[in-house]
Amino acid sequence: MGILTVFEKNSREMKESDYKKEQRLTEERIKKCLQKGDYLCASLSYQLLAKVAEERQDYDSAVNLYKKALDNLKEGGTPFGIGWLYRLISNILFKQKKYNETIENAIKSAEYFVQSGSIYAAQWSYNLAAKAAEAGQDFYTAMRFYKKSLLLADDDGVKQELERLKKISPHPIILELVDRKQIKEGEEAQFKIIVENNSLEPIRKVKLVNDNMDVIEEIDRLGPHEEKYFSYKTVGRVGTLKPSYRKIFWENSIGDTFEESIDSAEIRVVPNIEVITSINPPARLNKPSDFIVLIKNKSESKIKGVQIYARFPDSLKVIPTTKTYFESINPDEEKGAVFSVTPIIVGETKITNIVVRYRDELGVKYEENIEPFFVKEIVAEPEIKKSYKEVVNELGKTGIEYLKTIEKKRREIDVGAHPISQEEFLRSTKTFFSEQRGYTLDHISLDHVVSHILDACSSMTLISSHKFENESLLLFSGINLGTIYLLTIGVKEDGGLVNVLFKGYSNRKDSLGNFVGACADLVEYTTMVMSSAKEVEKIEVNQVIKIIDSIVQRSKIGADIAKNKETVVKDSIVQRAQV
Numbered sequence: 378m379g380i381l382t383v384f385e386k387n388s389r390e391m392k393e394s395d396y397k398k399e400q401r402l403t404e405e406r407i408k409k410c411l412q413k414g415d416y417l418c419a420s421l422s423y424q425l426l427a428k429v430a431e432e433r434q435d436y437d438s439a440v441n442l443y444k445k446a447l448d449n450l451k452e453g454g455t456p457f458g459i460g461w462l463y464r465l466i467s468n469i470l471f472k473q474k475k476y477n478e479t480i481e482n483a484i485k486s487a488e489y490f491v492q493s494g495s496i497y498a499a500q501w502s503y504n505l506a507a508k509a510a511e512a513g514q515d516f517y518t519a520m521r522f523y524k525k526s527l528l529l530a531d532d533d534g535v536k537q538e539l540e541r542l543k544k545i546s547p548h549p550i551i552l553e554l555v556d557r558k559q560i561k562e563g564e565e566a567q568f569k570i571i572v573e574n575n576s577l578e579p580i581r582k583v584k585l586v587n588d589n590m591d592v593i594e595e596i597d598r599l600g601p602h603e604e605k606y607f608s609y610k611t612v613g614r615v616g617t618l619k620p621s622y623r624k625i626f627w628e629n630s631i632g633d634t635f636e637e638s639i640d641s642a643e644i645r646v647v648p649n650i651e652v653i654t655s656i657n658p659p660a661r662l663n664k665p666s667d668f669i670v671l672i673k674n675k676s677e678s679k680i681k682g683v684q685i686y687a688r689f690p691d692s693l694k695v696i697p698t699t700k701t702y703f704e705s706i707n708p709d710e711e712k713g714a715v716f717s718v719t720p721i722i723v724g725e726t727k728i729t730n731i732v733v734r735y736r737d738e739l740g741v742k743y744e745e746n747i748e749p750f751f752v753k754e755i756v757a758e759p760e761i762k763k764s765y766k767e768v769v770n771e772l773g774k775t776g777i778e779y780l781k782t783i784e785k786k787r788r789e790i791d792v793g794a795h796p797i798s799q800e801e802f803l804r805s806t807k808t809f810f811s812e813q814r815g816y817t818l819d820h821i822s823l824d825h826v827v828s829h830i831l832d833a834c835s836s837m838t839l840i841s842s843h844k845f846e847n848e849s850l851l852l853f854s855g856i857n858l859g860t861i862y863l864l865t866i867g868v869k870e871d872g873g874l875v876n877v878l879f880k881g882y883s884n885r886k887d888s889l890g891n892f893v894g895a896c897a898d899l900v901e902y903t904t905m906v907m908s909s910a911k912e913v914e915k916i917e918v919n920q921v922i923k924i925i926d927s928i929v930q931r932s933k934i935g936a937d938i939a940k941n942k943e944t945v946v947k948d949s950i951v952q953r954a955q956v
Contacts, residue, residue: 460489
């Protein structure tokens, strides 16, 4: 028949033989589920069989089956699902008038519902616990659970039940409040106790005592509906922190003595761990730095099984240089992991999913999720430097040679556009051959250099560009007869000097050096030539400079203020009139 077909008819009308058959089939299915490690499957099977037992009013069997379903669901179930099973168990126990067990399971149900964020479900469970307490003539406990219910959400019906119980109960009510549900070891927690006389007559000699019957707090007299507040702070070790009071004693107006046990509030105490992330020295393009994840144990107890995880972006080349697992970290001890990170592209990036997992001395597992670490990769200074003297006022022979060289260098950069994504660009740089060039320019601005870079590499595809306060980065991609060229150009202005770094990548090694060198030389030459032309412009303010040569005309030599005279730059030769 199968358990899934049971609900097609009234379970109460099932023959005992059919019910036994369903039990056997379900138990066989559960056995197969457990062999495969499928605890959810086993839990659902137990739940279905428990539902049949409950409909047949076989409540003891139903409770036992729900408990087995609960045991399997705890292996990987959600807090809401676990809370729901405790709720089903407490419902059956209430029908059986097992009120103490009802309260125990209803409280657990409420706690798991709170974890899942289901406030109204948790409120329902506390209300059930209150009803069970009242049914057992324990009005004080009933009122305490109704107050817990109201702390979760306002409810007029619950308020009416609370007021009804106050009128028939001569007990003082103890309500405990805590400032936090969880603290770190070494931090203070504050317990607040509210003692309320909810009866119509005064009560006297109200005492809070600990396990040794020592008096912690004492109130000489509480009038009808009068309240007193107490609070104290304490610290605790890893585990559970409870207040020291355990019972309350009081006398009525004629001297009769009463006592009540207090179900104390609890605060979870977790290890006091600080995790610090840093990078040293500051990240530099193509140079390794140490990314450090440091763990400081500020607790009075050790932590164990410490494991450090992190996810690094493709723009960082990463090599772990120390171990990332530690057997233990003692109190006031610090340990950490070091990763060697090398930026392969400039720009802001971040290291994400930084996680530290560990256990406390009681074996409880914890997980610290750290905020992403932002890395600003900085343009490195060129490895090769050349210094230039101040530019002369005339182009002269040097200028003519520059113009000829420019034309030659342009022919050497014989590549076409090659549009690819930045992600593909990054992946390729990890496997391609590479070459690097660099130099330093004087008496020139960063933006001026960048404009000549864009001009020199205009035949290639500009993949992306990044601009920082005093740095720029440009990524180009080109192709020629199956040879791919990737070019990263970093420009950094530093104290009046402009450092320019070229790093090229290619799937072929033989032509890469010439390509990178041609690009570097072309930018250098055009930048210096145009700077020289501007110097001439400043001296010869009466001239008009006409740009005829197709190579030079890209670079905007000349000024609008000159009207009368002219200098002609033709066929890479400078012709000057009336200079």
